[in-house]
Amino acid sequence: MYGILPYAFGAILALLVTASGITATLIRLHPTRNYTSVKLRIQTWWWLASLLFFSLGFHRTVAVVVLAVLSFMAFKEFISLIPTRPIDNSVLLLAYLAIPVQYLWVSMAWYGMFIIFIPVYVFLLLPLRMVINGETKGFVRAVGTIHWGLMTTVFSISHVAYLLALPAHAGAHGEVRGEMLVFYLLVLTQLNDVAQFLWGKLLGRHQVAPKVSPNKTVEGLVGGIITTTLLAWLMGPWFTPLSPLYSLLAGVLISLFGFTGDVVISAVKRDIGVKDAGRLLPGHGGILDRLDSLTYTAPLFFHFVYYFYY
Template sequence: MTFFSNLKPNLFIAISSIYGLLIIAELVLFGINNKYKNSDFSELRARIRSWWIMVTIFTVALTINRNLSLIFLGIVSFLALKEYFSIIPTRRADRRVILLAYLTIPLQYYFAAIGWYGMFVIFIPVYMFIIIPCRMILVGETKNFLHATGTIHWGVMTTVYCLSHASYLLSMQISNLPAGNAGLLFYLVLLTQLNDVAQYVWGKLFGVHKIVPRISPGKTRIGLLGGLLTTAVTGALIAPWLTPFNMLNGLALSIIMGICGFVGDVSISAVKRDIGVKDMGNLIPGHGGVLDRVDSLTFTAPIFFHTVNYFYAA
């Protein structure tokens, strides 16, 4: 494969638009920083700087070639699973079981890379569901057995299985994709992250009534509705450019993804509240850890993938 073999004209325009939005964000930050010199905008500045880095890394991984994209997504799963295991309570006897959990990453992404759909969809939900307790039984530790099997398998399902659906988009056999397979992945990630940002902005500006105050105090009704509206309109407009969906189908799918993204976000928030931590990590300044950034994607990726697979895959 040659460099930038995945970069079709429609995808190039979409990526350029994201960088344009980042430049606008920098100009807005510069303006409000000069106008409100006594206010602290360090968190906002850190968030924008982090977005520059994340967008650039994602762009390079997405556009150079398919293999690099798969490796990049596999690394994201690894970092997310590592953060998860670093904060959940685990038993000393489960060290080798956790090693097995990490080994699912190269296998799951290999199945995605070669397009082995049958094994891809059942390997972790079925085989690892059986293998994990079998390995624990061999250890012989019964204390907190149910809790250990549940937390380990849930972590693998969330950070590896669900996220790996994004990678399989690159292996799907679909004819006449306007932006190639990379366009599907870009559309998924763009709408998921846009939904997060839009919910945050709408909630900060106009949000009053909390939705799930005990789980995520920052989530408001206006934030959710505003995020859904922003995601739906954007998804409908760009669907014909990046996906096989028309505007109407893109609108419906974007609304579903917006709801799923919200549920994924608050699900990880519930895990953090249960454990008693604010963020899953501190790798990304202003955003927390990798899992904090891809929490919505854990729910949107499977929904988007199976929708595309049902209607368009060969």
């Protein structure tokens, strides 16, 4: 484990212990109130934090495999939600096989193939396989939804894994490695969701996208942007090679596009007619519900850092 990461993990542990203690106290003080949702959310955060510690605390190959499994599960959730044609089972098999191949390029640090495999080669392969099947009814919808699902749940998320493949870079407080960049991205993305939720509950009056996500407010969005940008600026010198100005810009990017990823996936679920993508994570929904913000922040943060420092 590198540099400041053990201390950062300790800080997250302290936050979770504090949140669990506050929740237990509230339950004792107000036994008639229902805190089930909050309790389930915190329990799930314990599992997610443990997964983060396990993934980044061992060899980076472990982290790549974990991310590949998460992509697989998120894509599986997506496919389970959308209507698919029985004749496309062979196409779906190719789509699933593309997941380990995409993460193979990550493990090889083959940037050229990583960046074009799904957007170009899989994009060309899937409709070809559909043509061989010979069914034209529903063709456009089928090929569009399957490839969009791969782009969202696999290609976008694989950018988190490729951060691990980036070479070490000098930072303000020592050497910066990929594990530190991943920690920075994941923590800020998730804290941004929490900050926007809390600010929205406290001050929210004006809806941002009432037809897509009625609970999202302008006040929550602005509060989340300010909170996340401040945290990005504070954490930047310790976890990234970013200058103070670029740390601020990274905070704005993560907060603004984390919100965008959230509402885009909300629009998908609203179109399909479901509240959550799954039930795997108590209090949160499914894997896709927890990765929704990351589908936007991961590729954008990766290319932001890659362009300026690699």
